[in-house]
Amino acid sequence: MQKEKLRVIRKQKGYTQQQVADFIATDVSNYSRKESGDVRIVKDEWDKLARFLDVPIEDIYEEEEATVVINNNHPVFNDRSSSAGVINSLNNYDNIPGDIIENLQNYIALLKEENERLKEELKGLPSGKK
Numbered sequence: 001m002q003k004e005k006l007r008v009i010r011k012q013k014g015y016t017q018q019q020v021a022d023f024i025a026t027d028v029s030n031y032s033r034k035e036s037g038d039v040r041i042v043k044d045e046w047d048k049l050a051r052f053l054d055v056p057i058e059d060i061y062e063e064e065e066a067t068v069v070i071n072n073n074h075p076v077f078n079d080r081s082s083s084a085g086v087i088n089s090l091n092n093y094d095n096i097p098g099d100i101i102e103n104l105q106n107y108i109a110l111l112k113e114e115n116e117r118l119k120e121e122l123k124g125l126p127s128g129k130k
Contacts, residue, residue: 003035006049006060010035013053023052025102044098 010020021031024045033039041049050057 003037003041003060003062005062007035009053009055009060015053020049020052024048024098025105042096042098042101044101048098 010017017031017035018028021028024031026034030039034041034045046057046061049060053060
């Protein structure tokens with residue numbers, strides 16, 4: 001389901017997807033998938049979007065439609081105990097508050113920076129010490 005209200009109001013206000021993505025602390029491709037309905041928008045993000053667009057949340061919010069399709073003929077899903085566990089664990093991520101997600105995104109960015117720093121440090125080591 002496309003988040004039509006959100007897209008229309010964003011465009012009316014003259015904002016790009018990049019500007020909105022920056023405000024909710026995500027990348028533009030992820031925001032684009034959220035706006036098109038491919039990725040779920042969590043409650044905290046709806047609040048941030050309404051604040052950014054300076055509109056009541058009711059003006060942009062749209063209910064989610066369940067679109068999960070499970071192929072029960074697939075051998076992985078024939079074992080009911082394991083498939084139920086996979087489905088339940090996926091649903092548990094829907095309840096993670098936005099501030100925790102934002103903190104994790106920031107932590108990932110720091111880890112990426114540290115990884116790059118360590119790669120550069122390795123380049124400076126003599127061949128035998130790598």
